[in-house]
Amino acid sequence: MAFPTRRRLALSLAALGLAFAAAPAFAQAWPDKPLRIMVGASPGGGTDILARMLAEKFAADLKQSVVVENRPGASNTIAAEMTAKATADGTTLLLATNTAQAIAPHLLKLKFDPLKDLQPIGLVAVMPNVLVVSSSSPYKSVKDVMAAMADKPGQLKYASSGIGSTQHVAGxxxxxxxNTKAIHVPYKGSSQAHVDIIGGDVTMMFDSTSSAMGQIKGGKFRALAVMSDRRAAEIPDVPTMSEAGVKGIDVQTWYGLYVTAGTPRPVVDALTAELVRVLKLPDVQARIKGMGGDVGTLTADGFAEMNRQEFERFRKLVKDANIKADGQ
Structure with missing residues (x-):
């Protein structure tokens, strides 16, 4: 199934909020201790930025401390596994991307089931992936990159935040x-990859706009094309990959909030209501849009269905592109 376009994801937050107008009595005592948000990526990347934004807003409203724990590695699945195996009391949350939830299961032997052991709370944001090169790169367009790849097969390199990441799959x-070949160079996070792209050690990256936007706006990266069905509002002069002449690529990075499966439904509902409240805040919406993305509007059940669809979509993409766990 095709990835839901960002237009189709644009549901009414106000309407969704009506479903959570009254918190169940069971959840009124929640949370009675500090919360933590697990992140499967290094500090400084898009997932970390969004997690810290949510932590700040949650803490202010819930009157509990909320800490972000970065546990990078294994295609973001270390943090996901820790959340899956945590006590199901609604105090261990996971901000995850499609890397761990829809791609890694088709590449790695996991000790948990992302569809069964993690309870979706809601979709936080959707960011298109964008092909970027250093601002000092000789490549000014996608056609330039394609020509170089054809002329020097196997010599150009593209970076990613790790094996099985959306950047890896996009590449x-x-x-x-x-029908060309660039060599995959995995890193332990986008911020580390950025250093080598700027330094010229790696040619390019198919990064999420959430991670790359700062470097684009700061003049360090040149954006060549976004990998979604329409242009990103923050970089309107950058064409889509289809407009640049490459058809059939639709890779976006989505960010969702999860909790340990088995968490009582009233707590799940309370968490969903809190996420809906936060995503309606003007400064939060401005921050997400400033990162080149759209604010997520799917709550627990709708997001769970989207996750299942994405799981199957990436299963096919991994097979068709012959992506392996060794990164090649």
Whole structure:
């Protein structure tokens, strides 16, 4: 199934909020101790930025401390596994992307089931992936990159935040769609990859706009194309990959909030209501849009269905692009 377009995801938060107008009595005592938000990526990347924004807003409203714990590695699945195996009391949350929830299960042998052991709370944001090069790079367009890849097969390199990440999948999808070959160089987070792109050690990256936008606006990166069905509002002069001449690539990074499966439904509902409240805040919406994305509006059940669809979509993409756990 095709990834839901950002237009289709634009539901009414106000309407969704009506479903959570009254918190169940069971959840009124929650949370009675500090919360933690697990993040499977290094500090400084898009997931970390969003997690810290949510932590700040949650803490102010719930009157409890909320800490962010970064546990990078294993395609973001370390943090996901820790959340899956935590006490199901609604105090261990996970801010995850499609990397751990829809891609890694098709590449790695996991000790948990992302569809069964994690309870979706809601979709936080959707960010298109964007092909970027250093601002000092000789490549000014997607056609320039394709020509160089054809002329020097196997010599150009693309970075990612790790094996099985959306950046990795996007790079292999680009290889497949263009019938060319760039070599994958995995890092332990986007921020580390950025250093080598700016320094010229790696040619390019198919990064999420949430991670790359700061470097784009700061003049360190040149954005060549976004990998979604329409242009990103924050960088309107950057064409879509289709407009740049490469058809059939749709890779976006979505960010969702989860809790340990088995958490009582009243607590799940209370968490969903809190997320809905936060995502309606003007400063939160401005921050997400400033990162090049759209505010998520799917709550627990709708987001769970989207996760299942994405799981199957990426299963096919991983197979078609012959993506392996060794990164090639």
């Amino acid at each position: 292999e999808a680009f290889n497949l769609a263009t």
